[in-house]
Amino acid sequence: MxxxxxxxxxxxxxxxxxxxxxxxxxxxxxxxxxxxxxxxxxxxxxxxxxxxxxxxxxxxxxxxxxxxxxxxxxxxxxxxxxxxxxxxxxxxxxxxxxxxxxxxxxxxxxxxxxxxxxxxxxxxxxxxxxxxxxxxxxxxxxxxxxxxxxVKSVDLSKKETFWCWWRDCSHYELYDLLELAFRYNEYEGNIYTEKIYPEFYERLVTEKTKGWDGNPRKKTRSPKSCKAEKQNYKIPLSQLELWNEGHLTNLGFKMLEIGKKYGPNSDAFLNALAYLILVNGKHLELIKIFEEYQSKSVVLPEDSKNFLLGVETFLTSEGKIGTRKPTAVTTAAKVTYIRDEPKLWNKFQIMKLANKNSYFFKGEGYKFDWHKISDLLISGSQLLNE
Structure with missing residues (x-):
């Protein structure tokens, strides 16, 4: 689309x-x-x-x-x-x-x-x-x-956001997952659960995968970690239409091709990934809602936590997210729907920096670099359609 x-x-x-x-x-x-x-x-x-x-x-x-x-x-x-x-x-x-x-x-x-x-x-x-x-x-x-x-209806107990859910997965790890998917693509069934994830998790806990900064990822092996990380790495690739239960889609093959040709840390791979997150993952829509909230608010919070809570209140009032379970707030399991999305946007340098350590402007919110966003959209589109 x-x-x-x-x-x-x-x-x-x-x-x-x-x-x-x-x-x-x-x-x-x-x-x-x-x-x-x-x-x-x-x-x-x-x-x-x-x-x-x-x-x-x-x-x-x-x-x-x-x-x-x-x-x-x-x-x-x-x-x-x-x-x-x-x-x-x-x-x-x-x-x-x-x-x-x-x-x-x-x-x-x-x-x-x-x-x-x-x-x-x-x-x-x-x-x-x-x-x-x-x-x-x-x-x-x-x-x-x-x-x-x-009818086999959707699971209404799941509070799906309209934008792609993202947690820890780095661009290096996404490329690793695509390579593993290619290796096992000829097998039938749920190859993510049966083939890809067991091998990827072993790499993860033995520090053979990389974070965004290129350094080895450090994870502690445990049953709880194994279960949680499985979803963290599966869901984003599914939502971006890169695979289906581990089987690569045409788009998944294209991303793998870009990664093999230019490298997972190349501008080309990062630009193509940014495009998919912004467009297919609907993060561009979410960014526009951030700007709408900031423009409509007379007074904005001075800290990022309360700012994100304000964004959530705005999203709820507009009907853009569903009602959260009370326990989600009282247990602080997840303070807001939006947690890692700004961190992800910062990886693609589409957020302006308030100082060298923060992209949150006190009393103002986030400032987006629309020239950078435009460049990513143009470059990413060209790469994915070559």
């Missing part, structure tokens, strides 16, 4: 989410105002996902950009239909007309309103391709609740 597609998908998804949360009867359908943004990182992957915390259901949206063929928009209908295998409800967002002027939104609405499709739990939204900022119009809504026992 490209940056323009993602920006448009987010704009339309945000419009739908905001209006449902404010009780807009022209768009709310069966949903409650307790709708929040979430994510689904598995295939088939929707463009925008919401969770209704009152109805306990998920809602997956597929967005199609303007100036596409009629075939592309019908493909979108098929994608929205496929989402119903794991989400209770789905929606399709299309322009009013296709590239040849055909009224594609009306055609799809007529299709869905046929008697044989009336119970299909798919919403249809249209937008004006000449004025996308004016928002979406609901052409076909969902007016009947679906039986949750008839």
């Amino acid at each position: 490209g940056i323009l597609h993602d920006n448009l998908a987010t704009a339309c998804g945000d419009d739908i989410l905001r209006r449902i949360r404010t009780g807009d009867s022209s768009i709310s359908q069966i949903f409650s105002t307790k709708m929040v943004r979430s994510a689904d990182w598995d295939w088939p992957r929707p463009d925008y996902v919401c969770i209704d915390e009152e109805l306990k259901c998920s809602y997956a949206l597929e967005f199609k950009p303007p100036l596409q063929s009629k075939r592309e928009y019908l493909t979108g209908l098929g994608q929205a239909l496929s989402y119903l295998q794991k989400h209770l409800y789905s929606g399709l967002i299309v322009p009013t007309v296709a590239d040849d002027g055909f009224h594609i939104a009306d055609f799809i609405a007529n299709t869905l309103n046929a008697d044989e499709f009336k119970k299909v739990a798919i919403s249809l939204y249209s937008y004006n391709p000449l004025d996308i900022g004016s928002g979406v119009t609901l052409l076909r809504g969902i007016d009947e609740k679906r039986d949750a026992t008839k």
Whole structure:
């Protein structure tokens, strides 16, 4: 997915989410105002996902950009239909007309309103391709609740963030994981659990892997560490679509190729990785939310911990993250949803420094280097599409 597609998908998804949360009867359908943004990182992957915390259901949206063929928009209908295998409800967002002027939104609405499709739990939204900022119009809504026992729904107990989750994995370690995945790619099944991770973990605890600074990673071997690190290194590569249970995707092969050609510590590999995190991992969206929070706040906290708590409060008020479990706060297991993301951004030098030891500006927050971000987006895109 490209940056323009993602920006448009987010704009339309945000419009739908905001209006449902404010009780807009022209768009709310069966949903409650307790709708929040979430994510689904598995295939088939929707463009925008919401969770209704009152109805306990998920809602997956597929967005199609303007100036596409009629075939592309019908493909979108098929994608929205496929989402119903794991989400209770789905929606399709299309322009009013296709590239040849055909009224594609009306055609799809007529299709869905046929008697044989009336119970299909798919919403249809249209937008004006000449004025996308004016928002979406609901052409076909969902007016009947679906039986949750008839679908393999997403795990609503998991508080998925819409951005890629990242912990310790360095660029060196990501390259090591891609190499191991290539070595075992011909095997069937979950090769991450059965082949890749056991070998990688042995390297990890014997200081044969490197952190971001190039020095050996130091980890203590223990059952708890083995379990925790398994997720830390698996999830980011899955969310960036580099592998599936350890089996490399086309994108994974491309990243491995870049690493082999230029080296894991090269500008090329780092730029390509930064692009994937910013675009596929939706960290660019999160950075924009940081800037929105900072611009709207009259007074900002003087320390980074309370600043991040403020960002979380803002995200919650906007419905961009789900409600956290009370124990997550009382036990201090995770002070905020956002913990290591700023550290990761700093690795790519997209954050300006307040001083040589900190990128947090007291009373101001974070300052992003948009020239650097633009360079990474251009360079990364070129490398991944060569």
